[in-house]
Amino acid sequence: xxxxxxxxxxxxxxxxxxxxxxxxxxxxxxxxxxxxxxxxxxxxxxxxxxxxxxxxxxxxxxxxxxxxxxxxxxxxxxxxxxxxxxxxxxxxxxxxxxxxxxxxxxxxxxxxxxxxxxxxxxxxxxxxxxxxxxxxxxxxxxxxxxxxxxxxxxxxxxxxxxxxxxxxxxxxxxxxxxxxxxxxxxxxxxxxxxxxxxxxxxxxxxxxxxxxxxxxxxxxxxxxxxxxxxxxxxxxxxxxxxxxxxxxxxxxxxxxxxxxxxxxxxxxxxxxxxxxxxxxxxxxxxxxxxxxxxxxxxxxxxxxxxxxxxxxxxxxxxxxxxxxxxxxxxxxxxxxxxxxxxxxx
Amino acid sequence: xxxxxxxxxxxxxxxxxxxxxxxxxxxxxxxxxxxxxxxxxxxxxxxxxxxxxxxxxxxxxxxxxxxxxxxxxxxxxxxxxxxxxxxxxxxxxxxxxxxxxxxxxxxxxxxxxxxxxxxxxxxxxxxxxxxxxxxxxxxxxxxxxxxxxxxxxxxxxxxxxxxxxxxxxxxxxxxxxxxxxxxxxxxxxxxxxxxxxxxxxxxxxxxxxxxxxxxxxxxxxxxxxxxxxxxxxxxxxxxxxxxxxxxxxxxxxxxxxxxxxxxxxxxxxxxxxxxxxxxxxxxxxxxxxxxxxxxxxxxxxxxxxxxxxxxxxxxxxxxxxxxxxxxxxxxxxxxxxxxxxxxxxxxxxxxxxxxxxxxxxxxxxxxxxxxxxxxxxxxxxxxxxxxxxxxxxxxxxxxxxxxxxxxxxxxxxxxxxxxxxxxxxxxxxxxxxxxxxxxxxxxxxxxxxxxxxxxxxxxxxxxxxxxxxxxxxxxxxxxxxxxxxxxxxxxxxxxxxxxxxxxxxxxxxxxxxxxxxxxxxxxxxxxxxxxxxxxxxxxxxxxxxxxxxxxxxxxxxxxxxxxxxxxxxxxx
Numbered sequence: 012x013x014x015x016x017x018x019x020x021x022x023x024x025x026x027x028x029x030x031x032x033x034x035x036x037x038x039x040x041x042x043x044x045x046x047x048x049x050x051x052x053x054x055x056x057x058x059x060x061x062x063x064x065x066x067x068x069x070x071x072x073x074x075x076x077x078x079x080x081x082x083x084x085x086x087x088x089x090x091x092x093x094x095x096x097x098x099x100x101x102x103x104x105x106x107x108x109x110x111x112x113x114x115x116x117x118x119x120x121x122x123x124x125x126x127x128x129x130x131x132x133x134x135x136x137x138x139x140x141x142x143x144x145x146x147x148x149x150x151x152x153x154x155x156x157x158x159x160x161x162x163x164x165x166x167x168x169x170x171x172x173x174x175x176x177x178x179x180x181x182x183x184x185x186x187x188x189x190x191x192x193x194x195x196x197x198x199x200x201x202x203x204x205x206x207x208x209x210x211x212x213x214x215x216x217x218x219x220x221x222x223x224x225x226x227x228x229x230x231x232x233x234x235x236x237x238x239x240x241x242x243x244x245x246x247x248x249x250x251x252x253x254x255x256x257x258x259x260x261x262x263x264x265x266x267x268x269x270x271x272x273x274x275x276x277x278x279x280x281x282x283x284x285x286x287x288x289x290x291x292x293x294x295x296x297x298x299x300x301x302x303x304x305x306x307x308x309x310x311x312x313x314x315x316x317x318x319x320x321x322x323x324x325x326x327x328x329x330x331x332x333x334x335x336x337x338x339x340x341x342x343x344x345x346x347x348x349x350x351x352x353x354x355x356x
Numbered sequence: 357x358x359x360x361x362x363x364x365x366x367x368x369x370x371x372x373x374x375x376x377x378x379x380x381x382x383x384x385x386x387x388x389x390x391x392x393x394x395x396x397x398x399x400x401x402x403x404x405x406x407x408x409x410x411x412x413x414x415x416x417x418x419x420x421x422x423x424x425x426x427x428x429x430x431x432x433x434x435x436x437x438x439x440x441x442x443x444x445x446x447x448x449x450x451x452x453x454x455x456x457x458x459x460x461x462x463x464x465x466x467x468x469x470x471x472x473x474x475x476x477x478x479x480x481x482x483x484x485x486x487x488x489x490x491x492x493x494x495x496x497x498x499x500x501x502x503x504x505x506x507x508x509x510x511x512x513x514x515x516x517x518x519x520x521x522x523x524x525x526x527x528x529x530x531x532x533x534x535x536x537x538x539x540x541x542x543x544x545x546x547x548x549x550x551x552x553x554x555x556x557x558x559x560x561x562x563x564x565x566x567x568x569x570x571x572x573x574x575x576x577x578x579x580x581x582x583x584x585x586x587x588x589x590x591x592x593x594x595x596x597x598x599x600x601x602x603x604x605x606x607x608x609x610x611x612x613x614x615x616x617x618x619x620x621x622x623x624x625x626x627x628x629x630x631x632x633x634x635x636x637x638x639x640x641x642x643x644x645x646x647x648x649x650x651x652x653x654x655x656x657x658x659x660x661x662x663x664x665x666x667x668x669x670x671x672x673x674x675x676x677x678x679x680x681x682x683x684x685x686x687x688x689x690x691x692x693x694x695x696x697x698x699x700x701x702x703x704x705x706x707x708x709x710x711x712x713x714x715x716x717x718x719x720x721x722x723x724x725x726x727x728x729x730x731x732x733x734x735x736x737x738x739x740x741x742x743x744x745x746x747x748x749x750x751x752x753x754x755x756x757x758x759x760x761x762x763x764x765x766x767x768x769x770x771x772x773x774x775x776x777x778x779x780x781x782x783x784x785x786x787x788x789x790x791x792x793x794x795x796x797x798x799x800x801x802x803x804x805x806x807x808x809x810x811x812x813x814x815x816x817x818x819x820x821x822x823x824x825x826x827x828x829x830x831x832x833x834x835x836x837x838x839x840x841x842x843x844x845x846x847x848x849x850x851x852x853x854x855x856x857x858x859x860x861x862x863x864x865x866x867x868x869x870x871x872x873x874x875x876x877x878x879x880x881x882x883x884x885x886x887x888x889x890x891x892x893x894x895x896x897x898x899x900x901x902x903x904x905x906x907x908x909x910x911x912x913x914x915x916x917x918x919x920x921x922x923x924x925x926x927x928x
Contacts, residue, residue, distance in 0.1 A: 052884065078604075080866075087766075088767055106608060177592065214592060219886045220886055343607060356422060
């Protein structure tokens with residue numbers, strides 16, 4: 012009697028569970044929505060998603076994941092609800108592709124909007140914006156023109172003058188990787204040893220923190236991503252930091268300034284492929300690209316999009332046009348180099 | 357217990373059989389619970405068997421020695437700091453009488469509600485070069501730049517020890533205090549009659565009796581130190597956890613990361629084993645009737661009471677008032693930028709998740725601990741220990757360990773149902789709130805097990821024997837006799853787990869569903885981008901929401917020694 016009752020409860024329980032799952036499955040396939048896993052901070056992406064939803068009626072569900080996204084996608088496998096992945100650097104785009112978690116996208120409109128060097132050769136990922144790794148110097152302390160190249164940062168005359176974030180953060184890793192790709196690993200090692208010797212303090216904080224350190228007189232030179240200048244100028248407290256520095260776009264006389272991209276990729280098992288494609292096309296379109304420029308201060312990848320006032324005031328500059336995959340290929344070497352020269356210690 | 361069993365066997369063999377199956381039900385249940393909780397840790401260990409290339413030779417040559425060294429110093433520093441602060445303050449508020457004692461009783465808990473990384477942000481804002489402290493010093497002494505004077509750097513090993521110590525000492529304080537409250541009045545009075553002063557009584561009576569609880573508190577603090585990433589990352593202090601994250605995400609080797617995690621586990625197992633061995637022959641049972649008489653206390657006056665007030669005020673001011681003031685100031689400045697209408701929902705999410713997880717964790721802990729008491733034996737002993745390991749694993753790694761078995765289960769179920777019934781279930785558990793709650797349980801079970809264990813250990817087995825002789829079954833004995841006796845300990849356990857869940861970040865971040873935020877993930881959005889101003893209001897809310905149960909349960913703990921309330925009203 013007792014077991015019979017338990018058994019029937021088990022059966023009805025399973026039926027309910029099945030029913031719920033069934034509804035769930037149907038909901039996924041029928042309603043118009045896109046599911047996003049993002050390495051990027053949600054406050055940077057939300058305005059864009061909202062604009063997309065009001066234009067198309069397609070709901071964007073997102074979750075910001077800073078660590079373990081690749082493992083989550085891997086273990087969810089073909090049942091993963093994720094359609095799109097957003098990253099803030101080239102390294103994680105190539106990682107996700109290498110893990111076999113993406114698929115090729117055939118879109119004439121994206122191809123027309125994103126220049127070739129900013130997308131995967133097999134169209135597995137696409138850049139959305141680019142960011143310049145610039146040098147900032149203390150106003151009135153470092154004379155204009157005293158630093159013109161990344162290589163100048165290793166000059167012994169800047170002993171104790173430089174601040175950077177951790178040498179193993181993706182932004183620094185990409186810069187070191189690009190130096191390896193251009194100058195070779197021996198020259199890159201000598202360079203990084205030189206920079207390390209010039210540090211005024213143990214690498215710490217993010218890019219904003221380096222500018223803050225300059226404004227406080229802790230150091231005179233820092234390396235940051237350009238859009239932090241715009242973000243800091245928009246903040247009541249941080250504007251003071253931003254106003255204490257001059258901006259240098261390095262290596263104008265030779266290879267150009269190191270650039271990285273933020274980008275997107277379609278997952279291999281995307282359940283809402285059509286809607287996801289619409290979102291991808293929207294972000295690469297004129298409207299999406301303009302929002303990236305105006306709201307986040309990033310450089311658009313689509314040619315012909317007008318720059319914001321700050322970018323216009325800096326003017327055009329020569330960009331390092333080495334292929335992003337060539338830089339990404341040196342990432343592991345760059346991280347090891349940072350360990351070997353004990354950059355962070 | 358064995359004696360009781362064989363006695364009953366002599367009466368009726370069928371009864372014996374019945375008893376054994378019933379006992380086995382507890383054992384099996386506890387072992388199953390332990391296995392469930394062990395799954396994620398097992399997954400991490402399993403991952404570590406992969407091929408990690410030449411990462412280890414590289415690490416050994418470069419950064420690893422420093423990771424290990426830094427970790428050891430950090431553990432030593434934090435361990436000492438929480439031990440001294442926690443035990444001293446717990447002893448003072450429990451056994452001494454001085455003005456403000458009753459307020460300090462709960463004030464001393466408050467730093468528990470502040471996440472370590474928030475503490476780090478707040479103090480950095482206050483003490484860095486441009487902060488108000490150094491600016492004032494420069495103005496006062498006419499210094500021009502950082503080269504003119506020495507100021508200890510905030511972002512350093514010393515800073516990490518100090519600020520982690522300040523948020524972690526409440527573990528020791530709480531456990532030590534409830535142990536002191538559960539002391540036997542008879543023994544204390546005997547000690548007095550024998551002419552022993554407060555120090556001697558502390559050394560020879562109170563401290564040895566409270567030692568299991570204190571050890572649990574310190575080891576919880578140390579495990580929390582070991583798994584911390586937020587603070588050490590912010591302070592650029594390279595511990596093994598920082599190295600692990602670096603190997604995993606920087607060098608792209610999950611295997612290498614899992615190997616470091618596993619070697620950290622070995623570390624923890626050794627610690628636990630050492631602790632068990634050190635108190636093997638030292639079980640202290642106390643006569644439960646004594647708890648309903650007031651503890652004999654030491655009234656302090658003059659300079660002694662001033663010192664007591666100072667010792668209790670220091671951790672409260674440094675661990676709560678200062679960081680809250682910094683956050684409060686920032687919240688006001690940035691209020692318009694950070695206040696959103698969704699705030700209430702985030703707070704509700706945090707609250708509901710944490711409360712549910714705390715309840716679940718407490719029940720699992722009670723089950724496991726009680727099953728071991730009933731049955732004893734090596735298997736359950738090991739199961740308890742294993743169930744506690746989740747606490748020492750860095751949250752992000754543990755979360756990966758949860759992803760794997762959950763998704764494997766979901767995918768297998770889906771494949772099975774597709775094949776047999778042609779229906780797809782998709783992912784049932786992965787990416788749901790259930791996965792997040794399970795993560796909390798795995799992570800914080802150690803907290804609950806430690807507390808429940810040290811409370812239940814003090815209940816004499818003669819209680820069980822008496823209850824069973826009266827014909828109560830194991831479950832009824834627990835509910836009718838044990839629970840009322842250890843309810844103070846249970847409240848403590850639930851409270852600490854709740855507050856820990858409120859603060860938990862890395863597992864929540866990775867396992868949560870779409871469009872789902874807790875206060876902690878909301879704060880992280882900004883804090884990860886060094887936008888401390890925008891993060892301040894959220895941080896304050898975490899603290900405020902976390903405080904409610906802290907205050908409530910703190911009252912319950914005091915009341916668990918009922919007459920104590922009456923007596924302390926009398927001596928104010």
